[in-house]
Amino acid sequence: MARRTRDEALETRHAILDAAELAFQENGVSRTSLAEIAKRAGVTRGAIYWHFENKAALFDAMIQRVFDPLERMLQDLRTHEDDNPVVALRSIAAYYLERVATDPQYVRVLEIAWHKCEYVGEMAVIRDNHLECGNRYLDLNETGFRLAQQRGYLRTDVDPRQAAVGFIALVDGLVVNWTLDGSQFPLGDYGPRCLDAYLEGLKAR
Amino acid sequence: MARRTRDEALETRHAILDAAELAFQENGVSRTSLAEIAKRAGVTRGAIYWHFENKAALFDAMIQRVFDPLERMLQDLRTHEDDNPVVALRSIAAYYLERVATDPQYVRVLEIAWHKCEYVGEMAVIRDNHLECGNRYLDLNETGFRLAQQRGYLRTDVDPRQAAVGFIALVDGLVVNWTLDGSQFPLGDYGPRCLDAYLEGLKAR
DNA sequence: TCATACATACATGCACGAATGTATGTAAAT
DNA sequence: ATTTACATACATTCGTGCATGTATGTATGA
Structure with a gap:
């Protein structure tokens, strides 16, 4: 995918958090891989690592x-x-x-x-x-x-x-x-x- | 280790459960490996697999x-x-x-x-x-x-x-x-x- | 009672997948 | 031109499950 604009990037971030909510609820935090979250959000792990340092940071952001x-x-x-x-x-x-x-x-x-x-x-x-x-x-x-x-x-x-x-x-x-x-x-x-x-x-x- | 008697085997079982309690409390269930539990109990993973089908069964036994x-x-x-x-x-x-x-x-x-x-x-x-x-x-x-x-x-x-x-x-x-x-x-x-x-x-x- | 046969209670080693982190590529936005 | 916002590819680690080895307890028959 080509580079997206700032607002679109924010959308991506929220899409990742949304996907994480659903995936965590279904399979628990430790049993859901970042690949699974990426798949649900329609992106790759690269996008997740761009927006968040790791799974714990993603979890923290989801809560906050x-x-x-x-x-x-x-x-x-x-x-x-x-x-x-x-x-x-x-x-x-x-x-x-x-x-x-x-x-x-x-x-x-x-x-x-x-x-x-x-x-x-x-x-x-x-x-x-x-x-x-x-x-x-x-x-x-x-x-x-x-x-x-x-x-x-x-x-x-x-x-x-x-x-x-x-x-x-x-x-x-x-x-x-x-x-x-x-x-x-x-x-x-x-x-x-x-x-x-x-x-x-x-x-x- | 050589084969142990029935009572000693029961002791082993309880030692594994005790070790699991401590390990789970420290590192959580999903982040503690069976190897870690075995190490704490002074046995190997073989002993755990002998007494319990898998980690979930071990957890269940610990609760029960x-x-x-x-x-x-x-x-x-x-x-x-x-x-x-x-x-x-x-x-x-x-x-x-x-x-x-x-x-x-x-x-x-x-x-x-x-x-x-x-x-x-x-x-x-x-x-x-x-x-x-x-x-x-x-x-x-x-x-x-x-x-x-x-x-x-x-x-x-x-x-x-x-x-x-x-x-x-x-x-x-x-x-x-x-x-x-x-x-x-x-x-x-x-x-x-x-x-x-x-x-x-x-x-x- | 004692030798034998089998079950028990583990230890050890290996193969396999799965997940993570990172390095790098890339195309568009700024 | 440079940074951004990702995608892709790769290396590495880690845990599980299983298969197998092994030495001893235990029951059984003669």
């Missing part, structure tokens, strides 16, 4: 393409619309669950991230990045719960950090189990209600 | 060695000690969390199962087995919650299945996140309290 916008959403978030910060935390989590339940790209990438890759070697670095992001989210929730407690919305006998840990575990657990077997329960339906049940147990009486 | 006893515990379980079946469900889950928090073998195997393998190809069959087991556990919880609701222990406005789904998601989420990064929170401490918070939100008023 989906989660970078989400992270940015988290940063310019106003948690001060309601006096009870838990309201905001709940709506963030509910939005996330709804997004996962409806956006097929989210489903693909989350299924890959949770069940179709091994966080080892070069991949471990990628995991650490997301762990860091997860820690920020944990802190966000913890301070929210702590504030709610000070304002009398939360029971005084629970540790705010523990409340945050449980809340995040619930969200992650729902996504992990649903991406493992979507026929077990409707995520968009059950998810938010489970959140409400958990938060109900934390409310001050 | 840990979870078969747990499954058997679930089966001869008496849930009728307390009038409220949720009490039993809570104690099962709490026992599981405590076990994970204290038994290093559980930690290894769960870390591998959740984060260091790809459920694809021959592995998918193994995953399906555990999904089936998970479904039985889900049913157990669902009927427990339903019974509790009939007996007036549970709020009438929640779906028992949804309650069960959330409960299991919470347990799995705690384990998944803790095996991902054990420094985030103390599982043995926070885990049971998170369960209580969730169950508190389901109680009838």
Whole structure:
């Protein structure tokens, strides 16, 4: 193929990432070769090595393409619309669950991230990045719960950090189990209600 | 090495499984060769191929060695000690969390199962087995919650299945996140309290 | 009880494919 | 003219599966 223009090159890059999503979802990260991805994307391995350093970098880019916008959403978030910060935390989590339940790209990438890759070697670095992001989210929730407690919305006998840990575990657990077997329960339906049940147990009486 | 007796052969088998646990935890399932496992176990690949058909069968055996006893515990379980079946469900889950928090073998195997393998190809069959087991556990919880609701222990406005789904998601989420990064929170401490918070939100008023 | 025949529990070696990384070719965009 | 955006070709590594070797445990019959 002849040389393509800048925009076309960007299209190629996205085509590769799209192909990688589908291939990884079907066969797992370690069992899909770059040749397989190239074939699906209608290019050769040369194109992949042009755009990405190696498979780990390609994987990282695939993840970031989906989660970078989400992270940015988290940063310019106003948690001060309601006096009870838990309201905001709940709506963030509910939005996330709804997004996962409806956006097929989210489903693909989350299924890959949770069940179709091994966080080892070069991949471990990628995991650490997301762990860091997860820690920020944990802190966000913890301070929210702590504030709610000070304002009398939360029971005084629970540790705010523990409340945050449980809340995040619930969200992650729902996504992990649903991406493992979507026929077990409707995520968009059950998810938010489970959140409400958990938060109900934390409310001050 | 000369031929070993039956008991010694069993020891070899367990040595291979032990070595596989450590190797898989360090380098992931797909990136550890059978040669590496053999080296750690002090044998050669011949021994592994004698005891197991291939890597997938070895992985399956490694999982079953840990979870078969747990499954058997679930089966001869008496849930009728307390009038409220949720009490039993809570104690099962709490026992599981405590076990994970204290038994290093559980930690290894769960870390591998959740984060260091790809459920694809021959592995998918193994995953399906555990999904089936998970479904039985889900049913157990669902009927427990339903019974509790009939007996007036549970709020009438929640779906028992949804309650069960959330409960299991919470347990799995705690384990998944803790095996991902054990420094985030103390599982043995926070885990049971998170369960209580969730169950508190389901109680009838 | 003891010799024999067979099964067992591995070790060793080889052939094969598969995947990666890189070096190089190439034609068009800039 | 030079860089870009790939395609092509090649070398190398690595793991698997299998075939085969081998020495000993174990059961069996006389």
